[in-house]
Amino acid sequence: MPGRLRHFSSCVFAIVAVSLAMTVTWAASERWEFDRIIGRVERQYGDLEAVRLRLLAWESLLRDSAGLDERQQLRAVNNFFNLQLRFGDDQTLWRQADYWATPVEALRIGAADCEDYAIAKYLSLRQLGVPSSKLRITYVKAVRLNQPHMVLTYYERPDAMPLVLDNLVGGILPASQRSDLVPVYAFNGEGLWLPGARGDKQVGDSKRLSRWQDLLKKMHAEGFPAGSGF
Template sequence: MQKPASRRFGVSLSWHFLALLLFAGSLLFGSGSAKASWSVDPVLRKAEKRYGRSGPANDRLQAWHDLLEGSRRKSEQEQLQAVNQQINRQVRFSDDSELWQRRDYWATPVETLARGAGDCEDFALAKYFTLLQLGVDPQKLRITYARALKLNQAHMVVTYYETPDAEPLVLDNLVDDILPASQRKDLALRYAFDAQGLYAMDHGALKRIGEPTELRPWQVVLTRMERQGFHLASVQSQSAGG
């Protein structure tokens, strides 16, 4: 299902930083592990103190808790569908200048769900960390920068690789269906990152071009998540150590 054009886009200018990193590099899919080790309960307790025990913010956060608890025993494909569907339904598009009065702000999953709004990078971050918490292998997930070809605008999605050489599936706030990248004729996948590195898309393969420590908004959002009760030491150590 295609979303209305007015709700589609809003990727920050931070992505222009990635264009500066296009240097020669070896092909790499990612060799480390960065399993999410946090429990959602401390995160929700901290969120409750900030946003209250009732109201729309609490309702959305409780629904997120229920999504996590109810999806742990599902197949990986079912988890992808459940997470993509729920985040898309619970979060409306809003750009950073309107929502945060900033030109560039990467929101944590708690901030996005509490507000019930975010831009495409916030959708992607919420889906990425939710899937990690459900136990999806981090080597299968990338946060990916794309170009929306028809409107010539920047966009961000989550890509899922069932195997290292598989065609990625695209989890997107523009289209509710999870489709292989080759079926998304409206998107051109350009760059990606995870806890191990920054990558350029090279004829379907991932070419490593830098370290995630070079992407400051990623480091900032991880630090803010730690303060909100997420225990992401493994993710941060992978980011620091490669």
């Protein structure tokens, strides 16, 4: 997220105060039909072999990871997107200051900003059946880079130390070993949290996040089923 540090202090207020967006719901339990999804991509952008191969690799990841335990699924999904996608900032990739790409958009161009990595990992793990209560897309300040950043965090139990899935670090580490990250807010398909001395405090739901709702609408247009909540 280079170039956006000047907006950092106002991000929490802007996210919490954003007006209620149209509700878009999602069914993580419905099987994704990749033939349909790939067909829509090819009709819109042409029959590009590299894009098809990346999308088929994503389908294979989900199929092959379905029988693994959650820790193994975390590693498989984290490694897949960290290896498949090169980093690029939103201005370079999308000619916008802040753009949340769907996993299909990121895989189509083979590149992603930090929030795109976190979103793709979150949606993939939800499709594999990991409960949303265990997953949060977490907006942080990357201290060493002195800039905003986004990661995915996994809570094995509500009171557990979260594990951090990050495109900057290959391995999955507990948050206690990521002193370079300072949490600002977190969200998933059900809620919005702010950090506090006594633990994170839920302050709303993700329906207040207009960019998240827009992203789910884009996925529905790409051929993903709409349903009952990601």
